[in-house]
Amino acid sequence: MKKIxxxxxFLLAGSIATHAQELVELKQPQSNKVVIxxxxxxxxxxxxxxxxxxxxxxxxxxVEGGTKDKTAKEIQELIYPMAVNYSAxxxxxxxxxxxxxxxxxxxxxxxxxxxxxxxxxxAEDDFNSIKSNQENYVxxxxxxxxxxxxxxxxxxxxxxxxxxxxxxxQGTTSGVDHIALxxxxxxxKKYFTRKNLMIGIAGNYSPAFIAQLKKDMSGxxxxxxxxxxxxxxxxxxxxxxxxxxxxxxxxxxxxxxFPLDLTRSSDEFAALMVANSYLGEHRKSYGKLYDKIRTTxxxxxxxxxxxxxxxxxxxxxxxxxxxxRNSNYFSLWIRPVQxxxxxxxxxxxxxxxxxxxxxxxxxLAIREIDEMIRNGISKExxxxxxxxxxxxxxxxxxxxxxxxxxxxDSRFYxxxxxxxxxxxxxxxxxxxxxxxxxxxxxxxxxxxxxxxxDDSEAGPLKKALEENRPSPMSYSNLVKTGLPKEVLDxxxxxxxxxxxxxxVKIVSSKDTFKPPLKGF
Amino acid sequence: MRPRSLVFLVVLFxxxxxxxxxxxxKKRILxxxxxxxxxxxxxxxxxxxxxxxxxxxxxxxxxxxSREEVEEGKTGFAHFFEHMMFRGTxxxxxxxxxxxxxxxGASANANTFFDRTIYHMTGNATxxxxxFEIEGDRFQHLKYSEHDFKTEAGAxxxxxxxxxxxxxxxxxxxxxxTAFDKHTYKHTTMGFFKDVVDxxxxxxxxxxxxxxxxxxxYTTIVVVGDVKQEEVNSYADKYFGSWxxxxxxxxxxxxxxxxxxxxxxxENPAFPPYISLNYKSPAFSDKDKDLPALDILxxxxxxxxxxxxxxxxxxxxxxxxxxxxxxxxxDPLLVNVAASVVKAEDMQYVKDEINKALENAKxxxxxxxxxxxxxxxxxxxxxxxxxxxxxxxxxxxLYIWLTGNPESLNNYYSLYDKVTAEDIMAAAKxxxxxxxxxxATIGPGEVGNVK
Numbered sequence: 024m025k026k027i028x029x030x031x032x033f034l035l036a037g038s039i040a041t042h043a044q045e046l047v048e049l050k051q052p053q054s055n056k057v058v059i060x061x062x063x064x065x066x067x068x069x070x071x072x073x074x075x076x077x078x079x080x081x082x083x084x085x086v087e088g089g090t091k092d093k094t095a096k097e098i099q100e101l102i103y104p105m106a107v108n109y110s111a112x113x114x115x116x117x118x119x120x121x122x123x124x125x126x127x128x129x130x131x132x133x134x135x136x137x138x139x140x141x142x143x144x145x146a147e148d149d150f151n152s153i154k155s156n157q158e159n160y161v162x163x164x165x166x167x168x169x170x171x172x173x174x175x176x177x178x179x180x181x182x183x184x185x186x187x188x189x190x191x192x193q194g195t196t197s198g199v200d201h202i203a204l205x206x207x208x209x210x211x212k213k214y215f216t217r218k219n220l221m222i223g224i225a226g227n228y229s230p231a232f233i234a235q236l237k238k239d240m241s242g243x244x245x246x247x248x249x250x251x252x253x254x255x256x257x258x259x260x261x262x263x264x265x266x267x268x269x270x271x272x273x274x275x276x277x278x279x280x281f282p283l284d285l286t287r288s289s290d291e292f293a294a295l296m297v298a299n300s301y302l303g304e305h306r307k308s309y310g311k312l313y314d315k316i317r318t319t320x321x322x323x324x325x326x327x328x329x330x331x332x333x334x335x336x337x338x339x340x341x342x343x344x345x346x347x348r349n350s351n352y353f354s355l356w357i358r359p360v361q362x363x364x365x366x367x368x369x370x371x372x373x374x375x376x377x378x379x380x381x382x383x384x385x386x387l388a389i390r391e392i393d394e395m396i397r398n399g400i401s402k403e404x405x406x407x408x409x410x411x412x413x414x415x416x417x418x419x420x421x422x423x424x425x426x427x428x429x430x431x432d433s434r435f436y437x438x439x440x441x442x443x444x445x446x447x448x449x450x451x452x453x454x455x456x457x458x459x460x461x462x463x464x465x466x467x468x469x470x471x472x473x474x475x476x477d478d479s480e481a482g483p484l485k486k487a488l489e490e491n492r493p494s495p496m497s498y499s500n501l502v503k504t505g506l507p508k509e510v511l512d513x514x515x516x517x518x519x520x521x522x523x524x525x526x527v528k529i530v531s532s533k534d535t536f537k538p539p540l541k542g543f
Numbered sequence: 544m545r546p547r548s549l550v551f552l553v554v555l556f557x558x559x560x561x562x563x564x565x566x567x568x569k570k571r572i573l574x575x576x577x578x579x580x581x582x583x584x585x586x587x588x589x590x591x592x593x594x595x596x597x598x599x600x601x602x603x604x605x606x607x608x609s610r611e612e613v614e615e616g617k618t619g620f621a622h623f624f625e626h627m628m629f630r631g632t633x634x635x636x637x638x639x640x641x642x643x644x645x646x647x648g649a650s651a652n653a654n655t656f657f658d659r660t661i662y663h664m665t666g667n668a669t670x671x672x673x674x675f676e677i678e679g680d681r682f683q684h685l686k687y688s689e690h691d692f693k694t695e696a697g698a699x700x701x702x703x704x705x706x707x708x709x710x711x712x713x714x715x716x717x718x719x720x721t722a723f724d725k726h727t728y729k730h731t732t733m734g735f736f737k738d739v740v741d742x743x744x745x746x747x748x749x750x751x752x753x754x755x756x757x758x759x760x761y762t763t764i765v766v767v768g769d770v771k772q773e774e775v776n777s778y779a780d781k782y783f784g785s786w787x788x789x790x791x792x793x794x795x796x797x798x799x800x801x802x803x804x805x806x807x808x809x810e811n812p813a814f815p816p817y818i819s820l821n822y823k824s825p826a827f828s829d830k831d832k833d834l835p836a837l838d839i840l841x842x843x844x845x846x847x848x849x850x851x852x853x854x855x856x857x858x859x860x861x862x863x864x865x866x867x868x869x870x871x872x873x874d875p876l877l878v879n880v881a882a883s884v885v886k887a888e889d890m891q892y893v894k895d896e897i898n899k900a901l902e903n904a905k906x907x908x909x910x911x912x913x914x915x916x917x918x919x920x921x922x923x924x925x926x927x928x929x930x931x932x933x934x935x936x937x938x939x940x941l942y943i944w945l946t947g948n949p950e951s952l953n954n955y956y957s958l959y960d961k962v963t964a965e966d967i968m969a970a971a972k973x974x975x976x977x978x979x980x981x982x983a984t985i986g987p988g989e990v991g992n993v994k
Contacts, residue, residue, distance in 0.1 A: 053594065056927050096857070099848030104916035106923035125923050148857060155885065156863055159815055167814045170708040274704040306652070308629060309645045318637070321697025324705050340650060359705045369740050407645055414648020414667050421598070421665070421931040501743040502697065505690025532813075 044217050044240060047430050048233065049225035051423055057129050058424045059236070060223035061120040061140065062345070062431050065214040067194075068115055068187040068253050073201055076161070076194015079113045080153055080202050081210045086111040086120065088149035090138035095149055098135055107132050112345050113192050114334075116253055117435065118215075119345040123424065126227050133232075137239045143211065150204045158199050161191065166532050170269070170276035170359060170475040171337060177267055177473040177535055178278040178354065186254020188350050195536055217243040219250065221434060225427040253350045256282035257471075261525025264472040264488055268481035269532045274323070274359025275381035275476035275484070279388075283330060283353040285464055288436040293448035294460035295330050301400050301408045302391065303328030303355065306340050309411070311391050316357070319510055321502055322380050323358045326388065330464075341419055344428025347435040353465065355392075360384050362480040370499040377483045381474055382494035386520045389467045396465055399458030413449050416442055468523045475532075485527045493518045572925060572956035575935065577949050578772040580779070585760035585788050588779040589939065589949050590772040593932050599668035599768035600932035603678060604943045605660045606763075607756035609732040610873060611793050614748075616741065619699070619734015622655040623742055624752050626695050628662065629653075630687035632680050637691070643677055650933075655732050658873045659944035665933045668769040672778055679782030682757055689746045696742040703739050710814045710985050717807035718821055718877070722981040726798035728876055758789035763943045768932035798823075798875065805981040812987035815863065816887040818894055823979040824869045824878035827945040829954035834869060836962050836970035837878050840904055841868045843917045845880075851900045855882065861889045865897065873945060877981075878974055887986050890993050894982070904971040908964035918959050925956070 070077045086109065089095040105128040111120045120140065124132045165173055176191055183189040190198065222240060224233055259281065285292060303310035305327050308318065312326035327336070330353055334346050360380035366373045400408075420426040420442055433441040476484065487494060495518045498506070578590040608621045631637035644651055649666025664674050687695075706712045716731050723729035733739065764783070766775045801823060825833040844851055845866050855862040867880035880901070882893050928934050942951040984991030 054930065056930075096848055096853055099846065103846060103848055104919035104923075106920045106927065108924075108927065123927060125927055127923075148860075152857065152860055155860065159863065163813060163815055167811065168709050168711075169705075171705060273707045274701070276705070276708075307645075309641050314641075317698050317701070319694070321694040321701075323701035324698055325701075340652065358701060359708070360701065361704065365704075407642060411645045411648045415650065417598075418650045418665060421595075421933060423930060499743070501693045502690075505688070505693065 075198030089144035091142035277357035280354035675778040693743040819881035
């Protein structure tokens with residue numbers, strides 16, 4: 024009876040299923056190390072309203088702190104000669120602890136791993152330091168380090184407003200402020216149990232070791248954590264633009280996106296992967312967006328599109344494991360383009376322009392998607408892009424750590440081996456599948472758009488977007504004189520391309536990430 | 544090593560640390576055979592077979608970077624030129640080059656730093672010949688229009704623009720400009736913004752740049768993975784055999800000795816306060832013990848179990864992080880010690896505490912166990928990085944650009960074994976000297992206010 028009641032509560036809470044202590048193994052006897060990953064099916068979605076950032080604070084207090092019988096300093100002293108590498112990553116729906124240790128030290132290090140997970144110290148000092156750094160990040164670092172990351176976080180804030188997906192993993196200023204050490208202890212006990220743990224191990228380990236690890240990890244609480252259902256992205260009505268105004272920004276950093284009801288779980292993902300790669304493969308010069316915005320028009324450093332969350336795109340050339348998500352969205356990343364103030368200073372011939380390049384770049388990107396929806400891609404482009412992806416996907420798993428990570432993510436999506444299965448799906452894909460997926464999943468009428476830009480640009484850009492004014496491309500004479508006619512003709516069309524802009528709001532940098540959250 | 548806190552994610556010089564550690568064993572640190580063949584035109588071809596079924600990393604290291612930008616107004620040019628290398632040839636115009644690259648399905652890109660430019664492709668080993676063919680073609684027959692040249696300059700400006708949002712990047716530019724007077728390390732690899740804006744006007748100079756540096760004597764090919772040396776060498780002969788030597792050797796001014804502390808500052812009240820002490824460091828050598836001595840010292844000083852970290856970060860919580868290490872560079876550059884500070888008013892205190900630790904290092908010998916542990920840390924950190932062709936090729940590339948010889952990797956690591964506590968004190972005395980110091984700060988005021 025108790026079980027039935029529990030099930031009812033579970034369903035009422037709209038929770039997602041958890042699976043007790045799954046194991047993913049990747050034996051590599053020739054390796055000189057062992058990689059252990061502990062993936063908990065819980066992430067920032069379980070942060071309580073008003074304490075956004077609690078999961079992040081909890082996990083970092085565990086991983087950067089001590090254990091029941093060793094202080095953090097004693098652990099550091101012990102592992103220093105071993106060069107053990109361990110860390111934890113928190114995402115919306117999963118948390119992954121990763122330990123990498125040389126085989127010479129596996130036995131000596133293992134008790135530290137075990138005790139960190141089973142009996143973390145939760146020392147006051149460790150917690151205070153974590154909390155202070157976390158506050159520092161949400162208050163200052165995110166707003167003042169990379170306008171591109173800032174723009175990306177602001178886009179998620181719009182897409183998921185009012186849901187448990189809205190806030191950054193690191194939380195919000197007021198959320199972090201309200202977290203106490205007791206919350207952290209309680210959160211760990213409640214949401215990190217043997218029932219939502221998946222164990223992964225790769226490298227050169229013995230059967231006895233894995234048996235011990237499994238046995239020890241069953242010492243975690245035996246309770247079923249009630250993980251809230253992940254929030255879904257909001258459907259905007261028209262194009263909703265948020266311009267974040269900053270002092271002394273050299274460029275306009277643009278992100279735009281809309282909800283996408285598709286993940287790696289679906290076989291259609293392979294079809295959309297081809298479409299997306301053709302439009303804007305991450306950090307590759309082959310995409311249409313890159314070709315038209317950067318290569319042909321010299322407007323910025325690169326332009327890409329995404330059909331799932333991509334962590335740290337500025338530094339990662341290939342996607343990383345450990346960030347699987349159920350709530351998905353499509354996005355475009357237009358790297359910073361010039362603002363009017365800068366262009367005027369650099370080129371006298373542009374001294375009368377009112378806005379920089381953001382409006383034109385946005386129009387061009389949207390038009391490319393519309394072209395794909397209207398016309399599909401060609402047979403030739405389909406074949407070439409598929410060929411690329413079938414080779415390129417294998418590069419995601421070059422190291423044992425990555426290979427293990429992708430296998431574990433596969434389980435999240437109900438797959439066994441995502442890389443292999445995608446390859447098989449790509450192999451049997453047809454052009455019709457790709458063009459059908461484009462029409463089914465992509466649209467440009469309703470999107471959220473975030474632009475981090477200089478305060479001198481914000482006002483004129485707002486006006487231009489609101490009024491759907493033509494945005495002729497303002498080239499310097501140096502570039503303009505050599506442009507072929509077809510580019511200039513296309514520019515004309517782009518400059519007058521109608522966007523379905525409904526609202527444009529300017530937000531000061533200090534007021535971002537602050538909207539009231541509705542109850543989850 | 545534990546994960547670093549959030550603020551560390553963007554810490555200046557962070558990527559240097561991957562090179563800045565490492566090791567010492569009696570045997571060679573790299574557990575793989577480095578097979579080299581010097582071709583008659585001067586091109587060095589390096590093969591490292593590695594167990595990675597179906598996968599190969601193909602790297603081309605050109606020993607020309609921002610260090611070679613000796614002419615006034617040409618800063619950032621090596622990096623700009625790296626961009627131009629993707630603009631095609633007669634045989635493979637840029638669209639076709641892009642299609643071929645795409646068909647290879649490789650992860651391919653390039654990057655430029657002070658002393659070198661690296662072009663890399665990692666992908667299907669069965670496509671190795673195609674990789675050689677397209678690279679051999681563009682390295683010898685690059686051809687772009689003046690319009691393409693001017694257009695690409697906009698992308699470089701875009702790169703500067705996106706980087707410039709980071710206060711660390713702004714500070715780094717100022718540190719170099721302040722610490723150096725004559726040597727080309729005065730400017731970053733991106734170059735000064737005024738030169739970046741002027742790039743479209745430098746078409747003729749770009750032809751000269753290609754003619755000077757894209758020559759076999761400046762270049763090494765490294766192939767790691769599921770390959771055989773005979774196969775690699777035969778492709779090198781076929782696709783790079785007719786490449787002609789050049790004649791140019793740049794004259795890079797020696798930096799005069801610095802004679803007093805200098806200051807660099809970025810005013811930013813909306814960013815965590817930050818202090819960085821930058822001392823002139825030794826040039827890389829695989830024979831001299833100064834660099835490994837500094838590396839051991841900084842690894843130990845800033846480790847999280849160390850006294851300095853424990854006091855400033857853990858107990859007093861005046862700093863969020865302390866970190867540091869020497870640059871690995873062909874000429875003397877900088878050894879850096881930095882801290883992210885909690886409150887701006889504590890910057891002087893944090894600086895004084897770091898200074899005390901550096902002063903102590905000059906006179907108090909390291910505990911022998913700590914010294915041994917640090918060498919072990921460095922050795923195992925390196926050993927654990929060697930699990931893909933890409934990582935191994937990257938490790939080799941570092942030593943190739945530093946000395947031209949990949950064996951320098953093994954030679955350099957063997958030096959760590961020889962470093963004694965006395966060597967470390969001597970290095971601390973020699974390099975942590977206020978006359979060669981540049982104090983750099985990010986803070987709320989117009990000036991740093993740190994002495």
